[in-house]
Amino acid sequence: MDRRTITNFVLILVLTAVAVYGVVPQQHPTWVTNLLFWQPESARDLDFQLGLDLQGGLQVLLVADLPEGHTVDAQAMGAARRIVENRVDALGLTEPVVQIQGTERIVVEIPGIEDPAQAVDTIRETALLEFVTPPPRVSMDTIFAIQSMEMPISTTYGMTAAEIQSLSEMPDVLLFETVMTGADLRNAFPTRDPNTAQPVIAIEFQPQAATFFANYTASHIGQSLCIVLDKQILSCPRIESTIPTGEAVIQGNFTFDSANQLAVQLQYGALPIPLRIESYKAIGPSLGAISVEKSVRAGIVGLTVVFLFMLIYYRLNGLAADLALALYVLLNMLLYKLVPITLTLPGIAGFLLSVGMAVDANILVFERMKEELRRGRPLMRAVEVGFSRAWTSVRDSNLATLLSCLILYIFGNAFAAGLVKGFAITLALGSLVNLFTAIFTTRTLIRLIYGSAGDWIQKHAWLLGL
Amino acid sequence: MINFVQKRRLFFSIAAIMLGLSLMALLASAILFDGQALRISIDFRGGTLFVLQFDEVVDESAIRDVFTANDHTGPIVQRLGAMDDNTWQVRTRFAETEEVQKILDDLDEQVGQVNRTLSNWSTVEPAVGAEVAQHAALAVLAASVAVLCFIWFSFRKIPNPFRYGVVTIVAMSINVVISVGFYALMGILQGWEADVLFLTAVLTVIGFSVEDLIVVFDRIRENIPRHRGEPFELVVNRSVLETLHRSLATQLNAMFVMVAIILFGGATIKPFISVMLVGMLSETFTSLCVAVPLLVVWEERSQTRSFARAAA
Numbered sequence: 001m002d003r004r005t006i007t008n009f010v011l012i013l014v015l016t017a018v019a020v021y022g023v024v025p026q027q028h029p030t031w032v033t034n035l036l037f038w039q040p041e042s043a044r045d046l047d048f049q050l051g052l053d054l055q056g057g058l059q060v061l062l063v064a065d066l067p068e069g070h071t072v073d074a075q076a077m078g079a080a081r082r083i084v085e086n087r088v089d090a091l092g093l094t095e096p097v098v099q100i101q102g103t104e105r106i107v108v109e110i111p112g113i114e115d116p117a118q119a120v121d122t123i124r125e126t127a128l129l130e131f132v133t134p135p136p137r138v139s140m141d142t143i144f145a146i147q148s149m150e151m152p153i154s155t156t157y158g159m160t161a162a163e164i165q166s167l168s169e170m171p172d173v174l175l176f177e178t179v180m181t182g183a184d185l186r187n188a189f190p191t192r193d194p195n196t197a198q199p200v201i202a203i204e205f206q207p208q209a210a211t212f213f214a215n216y217t218a219s220h221i222g223q224s225l226c227i228v229l230d231k232q233i234l235s236c237p238r239i240e241s242t243i244p245t246g247e248a249v250i251q252g253n254f255t256f257d258s259a260n261q262l263a264v265q266l267q268y269g270a271l272p273i274p275l276r277i278e279s280y281k282a283i284g285p286s287l288g289a290i291s292v293e294k295s296v297r298a299g300i301v302g303l304t305v306v307f308l309f310m311l312i313y314y315r316l317n318g319l320a321a322d323l324a325l326a327l328y329v330l331l332n333m334l335l336y337k338l339v340p341i342t343l344t345l346p347g348i349a350g351f352l353l354s355v356g357m358a359v360d361a362n363i364l365v366f367e368r369m370k371e372e373l374r375r376g377r378p379l380m381r382a383v384e385v386g387f388s389r390a391w392t393s394v395r396d397s398n399l400a401t402l403l404s405c406l407i408l409y410i411f412g413n414a415f416a417a418g419l420v421k422g423f424a425i426t427l428a429l430g431s432l433v434n435l436f437t438a439i440f441t442t443r444t445l446i447r448l449i450y451g452s453a454g455d456w457i458q459k460h461a462w463l464l465g466l
Numbered sequence: 467m468i469n470f471v472q473k474r475r476l477f478f479s480i481a482a483i484m485l486g487l488s489l490m491a492l493l494a495s496a497i498l499f500d501g502q503a504l505r506i507s508i509d510f511r512g513g514t515l516f517v518l519q520f521d522e523v524v525d526e527s528a529i530r531d532v533f534t535a536n537d538h539t540g541p542i543v544q545r546l547g548a549m550d551d552n553t554w555q556v557r558t559r560f561a562e563t564e565e566v567q568k569i570l571d572d573l574d575e576q577v578g579q580v581n582r583t584l585s586n587w588s589t590v591e592p593a594v595g596a597e598v599a600q601h602a603a604l605a606v607l608a609a610s611v612a613v614l615c616f617i618w619f620s621f622r623k624i625p626n627p628f629r630y631g632v633v634t635i636v637a638m639s640i641n642v643v644i645s646v647g648f649y650a651l652m653g654i655l656q657g658w659e660a661d662v663l664f665l666t667a668v669l670t671v672i673g674f675s676v677e678d679l680i681v682v683f684d685r686i687r688e689n690i691p692r693h694r695g696e697p698f699e700l701v702v703n704r705s706v707l708e709t710l711h712r713s714l715a716t717q718l719n720a721m722f723v724m725v726a727i728i729l730f731g732g733a734t735i736k737p738f739i740s741v742m743l744v745g746m747l748s749e750t751f752t753s754l755c756v757a758v759p760l761l762v763v764w765e766e767r768s769q770t771r772s773f774a775r776a777a778a
Binding site: 053056061063114117120121277278279280281282283284285286287290291294295297298299301302303305306309310313345346349352353355356357359360363364367371389392393396397399400401403404405407408410411412419420423424427 | 586587605616681688711719723724731732738
């Protein structure tokens with residue numbers, strides 16, 4: 001037995017220990033989870049990420065609903081996505097996902113939601129941009145605090161005079177008076193203050209609103225006017241002078257990027273891309289839990305049979321393959337947690353299937369080994385020939401799997417079929433891990449066993465399944 | 467010693483019969499379901515699918531009435547699972563969220579309480595469905611071309627690599643037709659609908675078809691220079707026999723897992739895994755008994771032709 005085999009064996013042991021530590025459900029200390037620097041800070045944990053079909057929830061596909069001949073502009077889609085995201089976040093549920101799909105679609109996934117109908121309504125509301133006057137008795141500090149905490153505010157928009165009356169009499173309600181809305185805005189764009197070179201946002205009102213704005217600013221000099229999007233304060237500039245032309249500048253502590261972002265929100269918050277619900281799925285939360293339970297049971301049964309088959313059919317080699325297969329299962333699970341990969345029902349099926357197929361590489365090698373032994377080659381020689389001859393077949397068939405997974409992935413990606421992608425990803429990942437475990441691990445284990453007890457094994461041919 | 471190549475007439479007949487049965491299933495389905503050779507799910511043609519679990523025993527016609535009253539005429543209502551599961555599947559046209567809400571509320575009132583945490587529903591606009599179907603066709607085409615190129619490339623160093631690619635495509639097509647035919651049959655018997663997952667299964671079957679053949683072809687590639695002078699038929703048959711154990715052992719393992727998922731896994735992926743299992747069974751057969759003999763027939767034909775040319 002050479003040094004390299006022993007080094008490899010130690011490496012495998014260490015890897016197994018790491019995988020067991022990562023996979024076994026437990027509270028991992030923060031310094032461990034902090035090693036996952038590629039994951040967003042808030043979501044760093046070593047837990048499985050379950051897809052909507054496994055934890056229940058709502059998936060909505062929104063599509064830009066523009067009249068014939070209009071093209072969707074990427075910036076406007078970005079703004080629409082942010083608006084939708086703000087609304088979904090406002091529902092206060094864990095880990096909602098809002099993503100742009102292709103050029104004109106937005107996918108919203110809200111796991112574990114109880115009332116899908118309410119969520120759909122929230123998403124579909126049109127964005128509301130308001131210019132509001134803060135209540136007179138409130139200090140600017142309070143307003144800044146509300147803004148920085150992103151608390152929703154109450155405005156008089158859409159209220160009747162009686163409602164305004166009764167609300168403004170309540171002592172603990174801060175009621176902001178809506179002066180104008182996004183319907184009055186014509187344009188908003190980022191620019192720089194000519195004197196200070198500070199990034200600012202230039203806005204232009206519609207002609208009619210410009211007159212109103214001129215009168216309003218004339219009578220409110222020195223006061224603040226808050227700009228509010230979907231009941232959240234974006235900024236509260238002070239009115240420095242009368243603005244007669246309907247053109248104004250919002251100053252603030254902006255970088256050029258944040259000014260641009262706010263300008264986009266102002267422009268499209270006022271007139272967002274109309275979004276239409278193209279498809280949606282609602283899955284009851286308990287349904288997902290049942291699916292997980294059934295998949296786990298199916299997995300245990302299926303894998304037990306595979307393990308037993310290998311052991312009975314290939315004896316000692318089978319034992320090595322089973323150990324490698326156990327490592328294969330652990331490593332895959334670890335990768336699902338590390339990457340992280342969102343597990344779906346077809347994803348789990350893909351994983352289980354990949355276990356069934358992972359033994360193929362070992363079977364190829366073992367059959368080759370048996371052939372060589374029957375031809376009368378010595379044991380260690382047969383082992384090495386088995387591995388080296390089977391390699392091209394193993395490589396080619398794994399390449400073929402990766403190729404079909406790639407096609408599946410591209411196909412699934414084209415229209416938000418997360419289920420297809422889930423299957424393709426787990427199957428492809430399995431194929432890659434398999435090259436490591438089936439060849440490297442099994443070979444090391446077999447060299448180790450045969451190297452230390454080769455003569456004895458050769459005398460007991462039944463151990464080799466011959 | 468079994469000679470796979472010699473028994474090819476028998477094997478080709480079996481393949482032809484299987485193909486015929488599959489086509490019959492597709493035809494029967496087309497006749498039964500207005501021209502749909504496969505029952506197409508809402509993924510591809512739009513519409514709404516409800517899977518509703520009620521808290522109590524409910525009446526099928528009551529469910530139907532609620533849908534009809536809500537302007538969803540002619541819903542397809544089916545019981546899922548056992549009697550006491552109280553689970554019903556309803557298919558109908560595309561519905562706005564408000565409509566869905568109204569229907570669920572009406573069901574609560576007029577039929578029986580719908581258990582929201584154990585139910586699911588999804589709705590797709592017809593236009594998206596058409597787009598998905600287009601992508602699907604493209605994916606199948608891309609997969610086939612990729613397979614052809616892959617085989618051609620890996621076997622570029624042995625004589626006639628193109629033949630290996632074509633033979634693989636033939637075997638693959640037979641597997642796809644048999645899988646689709648099986649699904650059509652299950653569509654008639656069990657109401658299975660071809661959805662995105664079905665397509666995934668078909669694409670996976672295409673992948674399987676290649677993998678198994680690659681191993682046999684690999685062995686032929688290795689055996690050709692080793693046994694120079696031996697007739698091609700013998701070399702091929704030797705290669706098949708040498709890889710037979712491996713083929714069967716591998717397929718068995720994959721099948722163990724699939725059968726476990728079908729027996730113990732969730733109902734939603736049962737059709738998905740079943741069609742894959744059928745594809746795999748078919749693939750085991752076509753690789754050994756159709757693709758390989760076909761390769762030999764092609765080789766012999768071209769040899770006879772070149773002999774004929776030399777004689778003339």
